[in-house]
Amino acid sequence: MASVSAPSAALAPHRPSASAALLFPCPYSSPRVSPSPTAQPRRLAVAARAMPWPHVLTVAGSDSGAGAGIQADIKASAALGAYCSSVITAVTAQNTVGVQARGPCCTGGVRWGAAQVKTGMLPSAGIVKVLCENLRKFPVKALVVDPVMVSTSGDTLSGPSTLATFREELFPMADIVTPNVKEASKLLGDVSLQTISDMRSAAESIYKLGPKHVLVKGGDMPDSTDAIDVFFDGNEFIELRGLRIKTRNTHGTGCTLASCIAAELAKGATMLHAVEVAKKFVESALYHSKDLVIGNGPQGPFDHLFSLKSPLRKMGSLHKFNPDDLFLYAVTDSGMNKKWGRSIKDAVKAAIEGGATIVQLREKDTETREFLEAAKACVEICRSSGVPLLINDRIDVALACNADGVHVGQSDMPAWEVRELLGPGKIIGVSCKTPAQAEQAWKDGADYIGSGGVFPTTTKANNPTLGFEGLRAVCSASKLPVVAIGGINTGNAGSVMELGLPNLKGVAVVSALFDRECVATETRSLRSILMNACSRS
Ligand SMILES: Nc1ncnc2c1ncn2[C@@H]1O[C@H](COP(=O)(O)OP(=O)(O)O)[C@@H](O)[C@H]1O
Ligand SMILES: Cc1ncc(COP(=O)(O)O)c(N)n1
Ligand SMILES: [Mg+2]
Incomplete structure (x- = not known):
């Protein structure tokens, strides 16, 4: 680049003076409202008046x-x-x-x-x-x-x-x-x-x-x-x-x-x-x-x-990611909710009532339109309770409902591409089974990793079990907070938290909450088991 010289008048020192107000007019006076509101779309006109920018x-x-x-x-x-x-x-x-x-x-x-x-x-x-x-x-x-x-x-x-x-x-x-x-x-x-x-x-x-x-x-x-x-x-x-x-x-x-x-x-x-x-x-x-x-x-x-x-990107979420939110991570499953005759929205409401600290909608078999409607309803419920809501895999749904973030697996869109689409303010989680995957998730700009299956599970097909040793290896290597997942229930959750692994912030559960008659009761008892385990370890 060629050397650029500044105009000499601008380089001359000035003493502060009242006339500076003219140089820098107050930008905070009310904007002029268009005299013809019908000339612009109604929704835009309302937004312009209602929102302090x-x-x-x-x-x-x-x-x-x-x-x-x-x-x-x-x-x-x-x-x-x-x-x-x-x-x-x-x-x-x-x-x-x-x-x-x-x-x-x-x-x-x-x-x-x-x-x-x-x-x-x-x-x-x-x-x-x-x-x-x-x-x-x-x-x-x-x-x-x-x-x-x-x-x-x-x-x-x-x-x-x-x-x-x-x-x-x-x-x-x-x-x-x-x-x-x-x-x-x-x-x-x-x-x-x-x-x-x-x-x-x-x-x-x-x-x-x-x-x-x-x-x-x-x-x-x-x-x-x-x-x-x-x-x-x-x-x-x-x-x-x-x-x-x-x-x-x-x-x-x-x-x-x-x-x-x-x-x-x-x-x-x-x-x-x-x-x-x-x-x-x-x-x-x-x-x-x-x-x-x-x-x-x-x-x-x-x-x-x-x-x-990246024209898709929204302004980012105001929900700051707190690793402690991973403590009791409820992951929905459409098949299970259908089986028990409840909507996704009612399932999420019940999990929050029972003390879930973060919710992920994992709806593999739900039609897109139905999924989006449910996601929008869940965003409202979660926002009003201060619980972050993530969407599994479907970046399009997450953008459309303005969810707090997305959770992706190793065969989904790479986390760095997700970050491109969602921007710096959203939460991104990645499923990782190895220390190398955990390192990559960090490099890709993820916020947390999910690691498992800790125990054998039927929720996910072809999912090799890591066991405690596999989980320990991932937690020790991770620069990101970790949530353990896979076959965790009220019977074994305590033993996972009692491992006292570095970076392990909580457990994620699917069937232990949603393949049960009363989601709120199950969530409540899991929560007290986790709290007891943490106070012991
Ligand atoms: N090469 C880099 N890669 C990633 N982040 C960087 C790099 N250089 C600076 N930063 C980040 O940019 C921000 C500004 O830091 P720094 O460059 O130290 O400030 P300054 O520009 O005042 O010297 C910090 O958050 C820092 O960590
Ligand atoms: C007018 C002005 N303000 C600040 C900086 C600092 O810039 P850098 O980030 O490179 O240290 C700069 N070079 N010029
Ligand atoms: Mg710098």
Whole structure:
């Protein structure tokens, strides 16, 4: 890419002034309603009035190369279904080689209402102070602070003069601060950060400066085959481990991650879920862009809008996947429900009443139309009880009913293709019998694996039995949480949980619940057996 120079007027420093309000008009005034509602389809007109759109305001620098900064923020927010407005704090001239020039703009007079605000490059202590004044005057719903200091190309974007203002004024207001390892080190007086344990200590020290959460990002961690970030909420450290994509196109990963967090928060996600979706989004975008050639420099931009190639995709589920949801996993079977004269919907209702923590509709013999109708009814029941609903194999049905996710087997669509179709927010489970399959499921972006048959079963034909030893091997090798499946019932479920296997979060059952007269009673007794077993092991 040729070197791009920024217009010199834009590089001249400005003092904050009231006229900035004109430069950055408040984007929150009511949209004009079409004077002729009959001219547009009724459903669209109703939606436009009823839905407050998720909104991110980015306060960051412009990157003329458009891979990072404001440009990344707008693309990332749009990709995740949020509207993004912007306050430009600096103009930079950058390309795939590095930063050629930079200069500050102003942030004065901007009213951001109650948006989720994401901050990026804040080039001077003066601008950080103006920002903090505004934040105190106009409280926001959430504040995501990406303390941009040095670009990945090694160029300084915000000098040491801003450090104290970051630490003392901005961080205490933040809901999350997302430094990379180099920034975390600078913020803590150039401490050396070489290991995950160093990242944990850094997260804890930065947390003490006042933000509600800290994410220390490990994209630039040397010698790591995985991309590991450390999340800290003041109580618990969570290691977020993703696949490290081999690509030169990593310019703008940090800006993108922070904007995605803000976009997910705007959509109503909790902080940890927002961070998890954001990380998956960056991983998917890098994967899709790994061979992209833009410019000749060592660090290229990536394609934020890769998902446009997958028009089927929905906006993602707000149901954050919690591995503990695998505890009592109810899997339906159309034959069994027919035999006992109940509908899929009534079977699911009863399982939830009895304490099922996740439900999968596995309807191998149900006609598509009937399956979809039942799935839509089950989505409603599950949503109102806070229980995630997954669909076995049928990605089309999962998309049509907006289920929380899908469970696939080794002969179904590969999990990475499912992820392409469903997007980063949905839950994906994969059946795995071997450590190699478990490793592949993780690489493909799955959230959990189901492993079995632990015992002989009649529910699934030609299904070799793994036994406890096979289950142990898969659990020990898995980087994902595991649910055991296959021939599990009230008589043997306790012995499975008492194994105390690493990553084993629960048991999945079919006939033990649904090939019985009273689903709710069976579910209740299985639940108490599992709870007792867990308290013993
Ligand atoms: N090659 C990669 N493959 C997968 N994820 C990556 C890669 N590089 C960075 N990430 C992820 O991108 C996000 C931004 O991290 P990082 O690149 O460290 O931030 P920054 O851009 O601020 O230096 C993190 O979630 C990190 O794990
Ligand atoms: C205007 C601006 N803001 C932020 C970054 C950080 O980018 P990177 O993700 O490459 O560290 C950048 N290079 N330019
Ligand atoms: Mg980076």
